[in-house]
Amino acid sequence: MYTILVTHTMAESGEEKLLAVARHIAKTLGHNDSMADDILQIFSNFDGRFSREKLSDKVSDDDPRSCAALEHSLKSLGSQISQYVAAEHPIWADSADSTAFLDAIDELLATVRDWNRMAGDKSVSACLVRADDFLQQAMFRLEEEFRSLMERGGEAFEGSRGFGNGESTGNYPFDSEEDEDDDEGGGGGGIVGNGEDHHIPVAHPVSDYDIVIDALPSGTINDLHEIAKRMVAAGFGKECSHVYSSCRREFLEESLSRLGLQKLSIEEVQKMAWSDLEDEIERWIKAANVALRILFPSERRLCDRVFFGFSSAADLSFMEVCRGSTTQLLNFADAVAIGSRSPERLFKILDIFETLRDLMPEFEAVFSDKYCMFLRNEAVTIWKRLGEAIRGIFMELENLIRRDPAKAPVPGGGLHPITRYVMNYLRAACRSRETLEQVFEEGIVSAKDYRQGEDRSSSTSLSVQMAWVMELLESNLEAKSKIYRDPALCSVFMMNNGRYVVQKVKDSELGSLLGDDWIRKHTAKVRQYLGNYQRSSWNKVQGVLKLDNSLLAPNLAARTAREKLRSFNMQFEETLKVQSTWVIFDEQLREELRIYVAGNLLPAYRNFLERFQSVAEVGRHIKYSVEEIKGRINELFRGGGSAGGRK
Known part of the structure; x- marks a missing residue:
């Protein structure tokens, strides 16, 4: 081609035209200045008219001959490119067409690059404008x-994706079998269905997340890379990234939707009934794990393959692909974190907190570049906000204990509902002891000063928090015990609740x-109650039987003994009657x-009877034997009223 062009030019325009074309050939064929110089040297050795002096002469800026070769190249390239631009069928439907189109673009890019150094020439500049249009x-x-x-x-x-809503089977909706039909190795970790003629979506449980989704065939990925390479070289990298990210973003959004996760605003999350929100949290946990462990790493891999060699374009594209889905996941967690801090929400918020904590290495790995840094930082911020919510829930639990009113007493001095609620709540919370210790190491208790002067250097923040809640509960129960008019019943109430605590x-993590020391101290308190x-109830009954000096005088012994025995019987029966419902x-x-x-x-009682059993006047007033007294006592504290009197 170049030989014919040189011959034709010599005949038509003479030596100056020939020299201009020689310069252009050297620039076009030479990939760098050194190669161009070598080509010029070859021309010089071939013909004396191509001396280095003549070839090196600069043409004046207003010489129209300087862009003749450029115009000729642009005319040819413009014709080829226009033919493909106007084509109604997909160019990549035919590999020959796609190759020719890319070759034409490569030549156009090279031409523009070579002539840009002469852009100061008005005629060259005009040609370059045309080239830019092409x-x-x-x-x-x-x-x-x-x-x-x-x-x-x-x-x-599409048929090879194993997505589903995950609700009917209860499994993570992915199939991790390998795509055996992909001979080029692009689908080694792909998601495939089964069947020879068509793909059937299959849902299998995910036992681990060490799988990769190849959502595009390997050949398609190679074609996309070749296109991306030209668009980036032409300065259209952002446009290419935009197209790429818009397509892949739809895939991710659809994937989360098929995992059962709804698109909910913060306001919608906060208005949801708690039972509905609990179900949504379960779906969120599954979706977050699949997204961070499977979907996002697979998108990172695909993006790196399409934009191989262009790290900035790859990073920008990946961020645009994942931003929406990541924001959706994080916004849900944030909505829960800033919502109600009712104590009943603790356990689900702990689940979200632990999920984000366990996914932090994935956030760090997959969002490691500068474009994704804000997503990584936002994940950390919301994770910490969940920790604040957990601490806030414990503060609300404290307020709940403080505000629980001392109204009607519990019948029979039994177990108070607040005791049962708080203890079962704390036991359940301690199943997440490791997480709670991590949360409370933020130093929430340091500002509480709940025990002035007590050395707690060996205690964890969580243990201090738990001891504080226990102290609040004990104070609340003591206030409630004062409702009882009978001091003995007050002690029974404190015994019941203290023993339960x-x-x-x-028998739980609370013990450790x-x-x-805490257990021994509060066990001793139960003994104290x-x-x-005993002192406020039975000591009075027992005091009637006290043998004093009046019983030593024979003339007074019988009468005094009868009076003491009648008094004992009356107080004993009254005590039994009062305590029969305890x-x-x-x-x-x-x-x-x-x-x-x-x-x-x-x-x-036995000593009293033994002393006066022989006195006839006293014996007639003995109503209970020792064994009967013991029997009546053994009927106490059942709360059924059977010990109220003698059967």
Whole structure:
């Protein structure tokens, strides 16, 4: 081609025209200045008219001959490019067409690059404007072809996606079998269906997340890379990234939708009924794991392959692809974090907190570039906000305990609902002890100063928090115990609730958090309440049987003994009647209390009877034997009223 052009030019325009074309040939064929110089040297050796001096002469800026070769090249390239730009069928439907189109674009880019150094020449500048117009037309068509390839490639793989809503089967909706039909190795980690003639979506449980989705065939990925390479070289990298990201963004959004995750605003999340929100949180946890462990890494891999060699374009495209889906996931978690801090929400918020915490390495790995930094930072911010919400929930629990009113007393001095609620709540919370310790190490308790002067250097923030809640509960119960008019019943109430608290602490993680000293201290308190009960109730009955000096005088012994015996019988029966509805819920404590009462009362009663049993006037007034007294005591604390009187 160049030989014919040289011959024709020599005949037509003479030596100056020949020299201009020689310069152009050297620039076109030479990939750099050194190669161009070598070509010029070859021309010089071939013909004396191509001396280095003549070839190196600069043509004046207003010489129209300087752009003759450029005009000729542009005319030829413009014809080729226009032919493909105007084509009604997809260019990439035929590999020969796509190759020729890319070759023409490459030549146009090289021509523009070579002549840009002479852009100061008005005639060259005018040619370059035409070249830029051709280039834009080519880029617009490349953009269409790029979009078409992505859409057609996605449709080809549509049947191989194993997505589903995840609700009917309860499984993560992916199939991790390998695509055996992909001979080029592009689908080694792909998601495929089964069947010979068509793909059938299959949902399998995900036991691990070490799989990759190839949503486009390997050949399509190669074609996309070739287009991207030209668009980036022509300065249309952002346009290419935009087309790429818009297509892949739709794929991710559809993937999350098929996982059952709804697009909800923060306001919609906060207005949801708690039962509905619990279900949505379960779906969110599954979607977040699949997105961060499978979908996003697969998108990163695909993006790097399409934009191989252009890291900035790859990073920008990946950010645009994942931004919407990531924001959707994070906004949901944020809406939960800034919502109600009702204590019942603790456990689901802990689930979200733990999910984000466990996914932080994935956030760090997949969003490692500068464009994605804001997504990584936002994930950390919302994770910390969830920690604040958890601490806030414990503050609300404290307020709930403080505000629980001391209204009507619990019948029979039994277990108060607030005791049962708080202890079961704390036991359940301690199943996430490791997470709660991480949350409370933020230093929430340091500002509380809940025990002035007490050395807690060996305690964790969580253990201090739990001890504080326990102290609030104890104070609340003491206030409630004062409602009872009978001091003995007040002690029964504190015994019941104190024993329940100690038992719940001993057989759970609370025991190791609060420590053995705490358990011993509060066990001793229960014994103290037992002693208070004995003193305020049975000591009065037992005091009637006290043998004083009046019983030593024979003339007074019989009369005094009869009076004491009648008084004992009356007080004993009255005590039984009053306490017949009282209850000790813990069987072991109930038995301990009966033994304690009998151990103090029966010896005194037995001594009294032994001393006056021989006195006839006294014997007639003995209503209960020692065994009957013991039997009546053993009927106490069942709350059924059977111990109220003699059967």
